[in-house]
Amino acid sequence: MSEKLEKQGPQGAAAPEGDVPVARTQDDPTGRVCQWEEDGCTVLRTNARTGPGCHDNCGVLMYVRDGVLEKIEGDPENPYNQGRLCPRCLAFKEMLYHEDRLKYPLKRAKEDRGKNAFTRITWDEAYDIIEREMKAVIDKYGNEAIWVTQGTGRDINGYGPLMAQYLGTPNYGTGFLSGIACYGPRIFSTALKSGGLFVCDYSQFFPDRYDDPRWEAPEYILVWGNNPVVANSDGTLGHWVVESMKRGSKLIVMDPTLTWLAGKADVWFQLRPGTDAALALALCDQIIKDDLYDHEFVSCWCYGFDEFAEHVSQYPVSFAAETCGVPEDLIVEAARKIGRAKSCCLQWGVAMDHTSEGFITGMACFDLMALTGNFENPGGMLAADPAFGMSVTWSPRGSVWDECSEPIPHPERKNHGGYKALEAMNGISPDALLEAMETGEPYPIKAMFMMQNNAIACMGAQPQRILPALQKMEFNVVVDLFLTPTALACADVLLPAACFAERIGITGHQPYALG
Numbered sequence: 376m377s378e379k380l381e382k383q384g385p386q387g388a389a390a391p392e393g394d395v396p397v398a399r400t401q402d403d404p405t406g407r408v409c410q411w412e413e414d415g416c417t418v419l420r421t422n423a424r425t426g427p428g429c430h431d432n433c434g435v436l437m438y439v440r441d442g443v444l445e446k447i448e449g450d451p452e453n454p455y456n457q458g459r460l461c462p463r464c465l466a467f468k469e470m471l472y473h474e475d476r477l478k479y480p481l482k483r484a485k486e487d488r489g490k491n492a493f494t495r496i497t498w499d500e501a502y503d504i505i506e507r508e509m510k511a512v513i514d515k516y517g518n519e520a521i522w523v524t525q526g527t528g529r530d531i532n533g534y535g536p537l538m539a540q541y542l543g544t545p546n547y548g549t550g551f552l553s554g555i556a557c558y559g560p561r562i563f564s565t566a567l568k569s570g571g572l573f574v575c576d577y578s579q580f581f582p583d584r585y586d587d588p589r590w591e592a593p594e595y596i597l598v599w600g601n602n603p604v605v606a607n608s609d610g611t612l613g614h615w616v617v618e619s620m621k622r623g624s625k626l627i628v629m630d631p632t633l634t635w636l637a638g639k640a641d642v643w644f645q646l647r648p649g650t651d652a653a654l655a656l657a658l659c660d661q662i663i664k665d666d667l668y669d670h671e672f673v674s675c676w677c678y679g680f681d682e683f684a685e686h687v688s689q690y691p692v693s694f695a696a697e698t699c700g701v702p703e704d705l706i707v708e709a710a711r712k713i714g715r716a717k718s719c720c721l722q723w724g725v726a727m728d729h730t731s732e733g734f735i736t737g738m739a740c741f742d743l744m745a746l747t748g749n750f751e752n753p754g755g756m757l758a759a760d761p762a763f764g765m766s767v768t769w770s771p772r773g774s775v776w777d778e779c780s781e782p783i784p785h786p787e788r789k790n791h792g793g794y795k796a797l798e799a800m801n802g803i804s805p806d807a808l809l810e811a812m813e814t815g816e817p818y819p820i821k822a823m824f825m826m827q828n829n830a831i832a833c834m835g836a837q838p839q840r841i842l843p844a845l846q847k848m849e850f851n852v853v854v855d856l857f858l859t860p861t862a863l864a865c866a867d868v869l870l871p872a873a874c875f876a877e878r879i880g881i882t883g884h885q886p887y888a889l890g
Contacts, residue, residue, distance in 0.1 A: 408420075413438070415440060416438040416440045416445055417438075417439045418437070418439075419436070419437040419439060420434070420435075420436055420450055420452075421434075421435055421437060421876075422434055422435065422453075422875065423447075423460075423464050423467070424874075424875050430527075430607070430608050430609050430610060431455070431607060431612060432455060432888050433449065433450075433455060433460060433461075433464060434450030434452070434453020434456055434458075435447050435448065435449060435460065435464060436448045436449070436450050437876060444471060444472075444876060446468070447460075447464060447465070447467055447468060448460070449464075454579075454581075454582045454583070454584050455579070455612070455888055456612055457584070459612070459614055467876070470856070470874075471874065471876060471877075473857075475857055475858070476856060476857065476871070477855065477858060477869065477870075477871035477872070478871055479495045479496075480495070480496050480497065480498055480500070480868065480869070480870050480871070481494065481495055481496065481866075481868070481869040481870075482494055482496050482500070482504060482867065482868050482869075483866065483867060483868075483869070485867055488864065488865055488866075488867070489863065489864055491863060493869060501868055505868055508849075509521060509822060509824075509850065511849075511850075512821050512822040512849055512850060513542070513543065517818065518542060518545075518783070518785075519544055519545055519546060519785065519788045519789075519818055520544075520818065520819055520820055520821040520822060521539075521542050521544040521546065521820075521821070521823075521824065522544070522546045522808055522812075522822070522823055523538050523539040523542065523544060523546065523547040523826075524548065524549065524550025524824070524825045524826065524830075525549065525550060525825075525826040525827060525828055526549070526550060526826070526827045526828035526829060526830075526834050527827070527834075531826050531827050531854070531872060533880070533881075534826065535826055538824055538826075539783065540783060542824070543783055544783065545783050545785065545788050546789060546790055546803055546808060546820070547803065548802060548805065549805060549828075549834075550805065550823075550825055550830050551809060551828075551830040551834055551835035551836075551841050552805050552835070553806055553835070553836040553837070554805075554806065555797075555802065555804075555805065556728050556729055557728050557729070558609060558725060558728060559728065559802070560727075560728045560733040560734040560737055561723065561727065561728055561733070561737040563734070563796050563797070563799075563800045563802070564735065564737040564738045564741075564796070565737050565741045567738075567796065567799060567800070568741050568742075569741060569745075569750070571758050571760065572758070572759050573741075573750065573756040573757060573758055573759065574610065574756065574757060574759050575593065575596065575611070575721065575757075576590070576593060576718075576720060576754050576756070576757045577611070577615035577616070577618070577619055578590040578615075580757065584618075585618055585622065589753070590753065591717075591718065591753040591754045592619045592622040592623050592754055593619060593718045593719060593754035594623070594624065594625065594716040594717045594719060594754060595626070595627055595641075595713060595716045595718075595719040595720075596616060596625070596627070596719075596720055597627050597628075597629070597713070597719065597720065597721045597722060597723075598616070598628045598629070598630070598636050598637075598723075599628075599629045599630075599651065599721060599722065599723040599724070599727065599740065600629060600630065600651065600723055600724045600725075600726030600727045601630075601724030602630070602632075602634045602635075602724070603616050603636075603722060603724075604616065604617065604634075604635055604636060605634075606724065608724060608725070609724070610759075610888075611722065616636070620639070624754075625640075625641045625712075626639055626640040626641060626642075627640060627641060627642045627644075627709050627712065627713070628642070628643045629644045629646055629651065630643070630726075631645055631647070641712065642705060642708060644699070644701050644706075644709070645700075645701065646699040646700060646701050647698070648726075648730070649730045649731070649732070650695075650699040650700070651699075651730070651732075651736045651740075652735055652736040653690060653694065653695045653699055654695050654699050654701070655736060655739035655740050655742070655743055656695070656739055657687075657690050657691060657692050657694060657695030657696075657710075658706065658709060658710045658713065658743055659683075659687045659739070659742055659743050659746055660687040660688055660691055660692070661691075661692055661706065661707055661710035662710050662711075662713065662714040662743075662746055662747065663684050663687065663688075665710070665711060665714060667710070667711065667713075667714025667715060667747075668714065668746045668747060669746070669747055669748030672748030673745070673746065673748075676745070676750070683742065692706045692710075713747055714747060716747070717754070718749060718752055718755045719744070719747055719754075719755065720744075720749060720754065720755050720756055721740055721741075721744055721756060727740075734796070744756050786801075788818070789803060790803055790804060790807050790808050790811060790818075791803060792804030792806060792807030792808075793807070808820060809837075809840060809841065809844060812844040812845075812847075812848070813840070820848075821848060822848060822849055822850040822851070822852075823845065823848055823851045823852065823853075823865070824852045824854075825852065825853045825854070825861070826855070826872070827855055827872055828861065829855070829859040829860065829861045829862075830845075831845075831864055832859060832860045832861060842864055842865075845861070845864060846864065846865055848865065850867055851866055851867050851868075852866070852867070852869075852870065853865070853866035853868075853869050853870070854869075854870045854871075855869070855871075856871070856872050856874070
């Protein structure tokens, strides 16, 4: 591709004779091409959302020869990944053409659940069966008796809400993930405090990235329960952190394991797992005692500072040191570095969500960022509003598009399990819905539409409960890339999922980027 750029210019348009091509950023589409011929291949420029598990929208170039993907490369013009790809994309061809991929709709008699006794059917037959059986459940029990679920197959995100919309059920969300204990606690708890999702400022909002004069690298990056150079999770690519380090960013790392980033940190907290909240509160208390908090920001934008200061005084450095198993002087040192820093941001991971106090830990960490004025400042925490009003993947902010079905009836029937945070965030409780499958309370769940959700093998905390609950459903649809243990156990109709290379769509799980 580099030779192609030299010959034709960065957008694929021929450069004037003797002129040096001028790099164009992605917000200038003039002369930009998304398809061209090269060495006998058709090159397609697109964005990758590999299922399952990908949280990013990396730009890729797919080289297709005679309708077959020959190779995949990173798109050097895409500001998100700038040509870099992780092993997930580099191994994508192996998954795409794997002999075990599901390719056709399948059906199976209910009495054969658990047996590989599927027969191939047409798409029309599959649609007819699904429509007939789902309508039967709705007629007998009501729309809310259907639960539409998904796993971390991110390139299928946008279809779940629409499927729930079509079926008229208020119950849509992650399937059997107890406590929604992955990303959810951080999103919910911090949105309740700050009104939205805030992320580290790695210049990802500027098309020309690190060269934009408006960007300043964070002075300190708090890498908390996260290993982004390996995980590339939650809309962050690990190389963004490394590029910030090249430009002066320093690290404070909270991780029981000596990761590569921890080895490069100014301060490394090898804290006891599950004690993060104590450390966050102690950092806040020390910053207040040293009078290093941002008085102007606190006065203008924070509510209840006096009460907060009194509360965190109950959790001094000595308390956190004993609770977390780290030296007192290390906590004091980190607090003063954070308090005196021009900018600081929080790079955190699911390790925090996976603890019983993860919900309040997220709040405490955001309190630390607010205390030091690190919201909406260069190098701090920035609001990541959806681009063009598009929220998850390609679903609009509103309930439906003009030509979609009518709004879901009785949205108040959404089963949030009585959890106030879920009620406030309009979310379901997987735990309460599993209980409803078993008991029929507060209303029965009788049909499942499961997309890329292998609950029995990897997503559900109690497979000994999930398996019998699924097998007693009146109807189950499973959409996936492979015949998973969950699909084998319960599917009455099994549909093959398409990945990004096999269909046209808009991706944008991370709110500031669409592709």
